[in-house]
Amino acid sequence: MDRVVSPPKKDFDRLRQPMTAGEKKVFDLFDNYLAPEWEIYVQPHMNGLRPDFVLLNPSVGIAVFEVKDWDLDAMHYSVEERKGRVPGLIAIKDGKKFSRQSDNPVEKVYRYKNEIFELYCPRLQQGAGFAVITAGVIFPFADDERVRSLFAMSLKHRGMDRYPAYNPVSGASAIESGNIGTVFPEGVRQYSKVMNPAIADDIRYWLVEPDYASTQREPLILDPNQRGLVTGRTQSGYRRIRGAAGSGKSLVLAARAAELLNQGKQILVVTFNITLLHYLMDIAVRWPRERGNTRSDITWLHFHAWCKRVCEDAGCEEQYSQLWADDANPNRVLDHVLPGLVGNILDSQEGSEVPRYDAVLVDEGQDFMPHWWSVLRKVCKQGGEMLLVADATQDIYETARAWTDEAMTGAGFRGGWAELPVSYRMPQQALTKAREFAERFLPEDITNLPENRQIEGDLEPAELRWVQINPEQAAEVCCKEILRFFQKSSLQDLAITDATFLCGLKSFGYEVVKLLGGKGIKSVHTYHPDEQESRRQKVGFYMGDARVKATTLHSFKGWESRILVVYIGETVSEKDLALIYTGLTRLKRSTKGSCLTVVSSAPQLAEYGRSWPSHESLQAAPFAM
Template sequence: MARYVSPPVDSFDSLRQPLTRGERMVFDFFDRNLPEAWEIYVQPHMNGLRPDFVLLNPSAGIAVFEIKDWNLDAVTYEVELREGKSPRLLGKRNGETFSLQSQNPIEKIHQYKQEIFKLYCPRLAKQFGYATITAGVIFPFADDARVHELFRASMQYRGMTQYPEYSPVSGRGALARGDLSAVFPEGRRSRSLYMTPEYANDLRYWLREPDFTEAQRQPLELDNNQRVLATSRTQSGYRRIKGSAGSGKSLVLAARAAELVRQNKDVLVVTFNITLLHYLMDVAVRWGQTGGKTRNRATWLNFHAWCSRVCIAADMEKEYQDLWKEKSQLQEVLKYRLAALVSSILDNDEDNVVPRYDAILVDEGQDYQLSWWDTLRKACKPGGEMLLVADATQDIYETASAWTDEAMSGAGFAGPWSNLDVSYRMPKKALNYARDFALRFLPKENINIPVNDQASLELEPTQLRWVHTVPEIAIDVCRDEITQFFTEEKIEGLTFAETTFLCSSKQFGMGVVNALEELGINSVHTYDRDKQESRRQKVGFYMGDARVKATTLHSFKGWESRLLVLYIGGAASQQELALVYTGLTRLKRSMKGSALTVISTSEALREYGETWPEFEHKVPF
């Protein structure tokens, strides 16, 4: 049988963090010398940790390795003993001593081993489970003897010298000899009394490469209509695109940004949603030969951050700060007054201190005020390009109704909207239930119903589940519904890293995050109550993070995931119903399968939920 390697060997050159020379040497060593039953995971996602290699044999054991390409002659290394604490790794250069403890590989592998045993393989036997786990360090460019001498005290402190076969530390000599017994003594083992395929599967949920990471290495594919929109401009330079959920509006916008960068244009991409920027950048780098330059050469900002940048550039920081002094006027500032200040700055920018752009591309247009669009137009160079994409069905801020053809008559557009109706994101089964929701609950004048992709067959496995419950146990139900996906594999190749939890309340979301952390499951989330910290969390939120994703429905607009758990607490107003629809349309199709679970306490939605393929009513015991 062929060895299982994740990600595949032919993708190594396109990894987000390419293998170092030493890491590639070690991979080749393992691949050449290990029996094929050993699976090799390269830079695996592991609940926020990123070891260099994890090896897994369902019948024999687990191994985690840290690789250090260190030249021990480049810096003078030494270890400082400390009372009651682990020895500290120090470096000396040019008479200066500095701490290298954060890079101490002995401490790293100790942490990896502890977490694998306690969190990621919780069913391993208490008394003997550690005997199934090897944790080692390899220095491909250092002598074995020097490495052992340098880290002897650290290894003794962590008890690694007592059972050296489970804690191997090796250098270039062992690698050069092809000496598996020195590099990984347990590598020849074919069976262990304490390891089973079931335990191995517990760990695989943390090790597998997530679907979105694999997709990030693939070129962006567009249909003919999308490609025309991404590679052309109108005579006036103004274009507006209307499309249903999952129809590729954001893909077109991101591809157009990459096209314009290729033409050496100054490009500004503007969103309403802060978190959406990472998604658009990730899409843009997949387009064409120069897409990889788009992330760094285009400017990516949400609208209010762009306004702040304009004020700073024009030395109008005092005027900007004065806007926010009256807390009661916050919404007025966000909707109108900030845009008015920026518009005035652009009108009076005689010294041209505010950057202008050859092209300005606006996503989530339905969430914008018309005055924002008019303000952005003033930052576009003469003869430049303006693109607006929108979906009125996802009108969660109740602004889409302002974008009538009459209101837009002076907005620079000529001709009708370009339309994208075919949904490529959602599995067909999920799309049908989203359509039904829109027809039941959303205003008919705003509905842009997605159309199924007729060219594709309904082959992707899709699990749709609706759980009706009560607020008193809702947090526990959400926690249980998230973790139940990993108690038995109903969907192929799921990983914790591609699990996404969505709700509309930060307080409730934080409760679910805390409940998961009690089980040792870490999350990257945007639920902090402090506005400044929450903003920082949104900027740092991206799907490539190795942890469970948890955010608000507002912040996940435009994103997608193949494993979604959605909590609905109210859903009474039109705005809340539009938000629910947005959440339902975030599910991404996959030939491996996808799953959407909705947990709801809304009686108004119960009848609709009962139409789902799987429905359950959970009440307190």
């Protein structure tokens, strides 16, 4: 039988966090000497933790290993007692003493082992079940006995020295000689009465490489229309692209930015949504690179951060700060006063200090006001390029109607829109339900419906579920539905870190995050009640994080996920309908399958919800987890 390796060996040279020389040696040892029933997971995403290796055999057990390539002669290492505290790993170099306790591999594997037992494998027996999990430390370039001597105090403090077979510490000689019995004593076992396939299923959801991580290694695949937009430009340099949800608007913009960087251009990419920038940067790195670094050599900013930077570059920080003191309405400042100040600065002598660009690219243009675009035009060099991409159907800020034909002409555009009519993101079934929603609830004059792709066969299975509830049940049901994906699914390779929760209100989202936390499920979210801290959370929000994702529908616009739970509140306005449509179109297709669950307490959507493939109403009885 073929061994399960995740990520696959063919992708090892393209991992975002490259394997070290020592890790490669350790992998080769495991791959060459372990029975093929042992699955090997490299740098798995485990609820915010990233061990170097996790091994899994459904008939035998689980093992977690931390690998350190350290040269123990480069510094003097020791472990010292600390009264009332865990013994600390200390290093001395050039006479300076400092702590390395945060890198202590014994503490790391001890934590991994406990979390695996307590959280990821709830069906393991108390006591005997703990022996199913091996926690090992490997130093591929250090003497075996020297490593064991160094960490003897750490092992003793944790009681790991009493069970060396389950807590092995090994070094270079064991690796070089292929001594799997020393490195992983339990690896030669063929059976355990405590371990079984059901327990293996429990942990596998935490070990499988997330969809987002594997996608990052794949080159962008564009259709001829999209590729033409990426590689060409209009005579004037101005272009506007309109497309339905999932049609590749952001792919085209990010790839165009990377293509312009290949030409040695200076590029500014601007969004309204703070969190969208990470997504665009992740797309850009997948375009063939001939020069430069897309992350560092392209300027990626949301519009108001760019406005602030202009004020700073021009030495006008005091004027910027004064805006907030003079006007008690922050929305008026953001929408009108601040862009007006920036426009005046760029027209003044101080504006000469502000960088200019060969290209300015704007994503989710329906969120921008025409006068914002006019201000951005001032930093585009003569003969440069301006790109605007938009989908008026996702008009969640009610700004799309401001882009009249007259406004478009005044913005420098000539001719019609370049069109991206075909949706590639969503599986067919989800796309159909999104179209039905738009046709039923959204204004016809700004609706841009995604077109179906005709594909033979069910190549992209999707589980679509609608749960109609009472409002007081909402947080508990949302938590249950997130975890439901990982109890038993017919879909392949679901990774719990791919799960994404979306809702309209930060206060409600925070309730769900707390419930998940109470069950040991960590999340990266943007729900902090303080606006400044929430903004910081948005800057740090990215799909590659090793935790469950949770954010608002506003912040997830432009993104995509294979596993989604969307909550719709009791009261739904016309503006909310565009936001809900945006959430429904975030599902990413996959040949391995994808999942979308909508939890709704909105009465006006109940009839529509009953048309979903899987529907459940929990309104008749109180809910208990």
